[in-house]
Amino acid sequence: MKNPSLxxxxxxxxxxxxxxxxTMAEVAKAARLKRLALAGVADHYGYAKGxxxxxxxRAYLAEAEAEGLLKGVEVDIFEDGHVDLAASERRLxxxxIGGVHEVAGVAFWGDPSPIPDPKGFVETVRVAVIEAIESGLIDIVAHLTWLPEDIRSEVNSLITPDxxxxxxxxxxxxxVAIEVSGAWLVPDExxxxxxxxxxVKLSMGSDAHRVEDVGNLSYPLSLFKRLGVKLEDLFIPRPLAPEA
Incomplete structure (x- = not known):
């Protein structure tokens, strides 16, 4: 479902x-073909694997600029709330985007390891995300409410209103904005x-790792249409070009 107003x-x-x-060139081409108003790369950055x-x-930033893509980055939020980005790099x-990808040695994707204390686990996530927000180093929180495999089915009881x-x-x-993910279909309405x-501003992201997934925003756009989300509710890091 498309939302023609956004x-x-x-x-x-x-x-x-x-x-x-x-490649950057493939992303830029896909963004044009899919008529994205704005497209930004947000590669994982830091010393961890992948x-x-x-x-x-330097090459990453230069190539993104040359291809007309916004220069974003996705950094890890560690379980102690530390953000894997130096303050001096922020301005680049x-x-x-900040995201939690692992807590207590359990990865949030592809890891079925048991989590003996689910409530304690999600409390660690909550505190870490808040500390990352308060660091001033991130603009967007990615895939909020996504949990590892062992406790993913318990999300409705573990992720409480409080x-x-x-x-x-x-x-x-x-x-700081909250991302609505086209890939992971989170967070809930x-x-x-x-x-x-x-x-709180809302950000859209496909979390694409394949060219065919660039612009996969069906979930956020349909949700935003249902909720009457307006342009001013969106996180937009650069002014949009006037419509032709």
Whole structure:
């Protein structure tokens, strides 16, 4: 379902600079073909496995600029709330996405390891995300409410209204956006409603790792249409070009 009143803005696209398959040129071409109003690359960055290393950063930024793509980045939020980005690097990007990808040695994707204390686990996630928001280093929180395999089916009982409200209020106080993911179909509608109530901006992202997934925004666009989301509710890091 399309929402004709909102532009398609995909700020979460991975390339072969980290763990994605497409080149920058392929992403740019796909963005044009799919008529995205804005497209931004957001490759994983840092020293962990599958991350773009700092010595490739200059080439990454230059190529994104040459291809007309926004220069974003996705950094890890560690379980202690530390963000894997130096303050001096923050200014190099049009926006910074922060995401939790592992807690207590359990990865959030492809890892069926048992989690003996689910409530303690999600509390660690909550505190880490809030500390990352308060660091001033990130603009967007990615895949909020996504959980590892062992406890994913328990999300409705583990991610409580109080859990969400504390994160949303922190985001509101710091002007940090919450991503609505076309890949992972999170967060749920009730979470997005809380974001809107608190004035938290919403970001759209496909989290594409393949060229065919660039611009996969069906979930956020259909949700936004249902909720009456307006242009001013969106996180837009660069002014949109006037419509022809």
């Amino acid at each position: 532009p398609k803005i995909d700020l979460h696209i991975h390339t072969n600079y980290s763990d994605g398959l497409p 991350r773009m290393k700092p010595w490739r950063l 990007f049009d926006y910074v 859990w969400v409200d504390s994160v949303v209020k922190a985001a509101a106080s710091k002007g 009730w979470v997005v409603k809380r974001c809107l109530k608190e004035g």
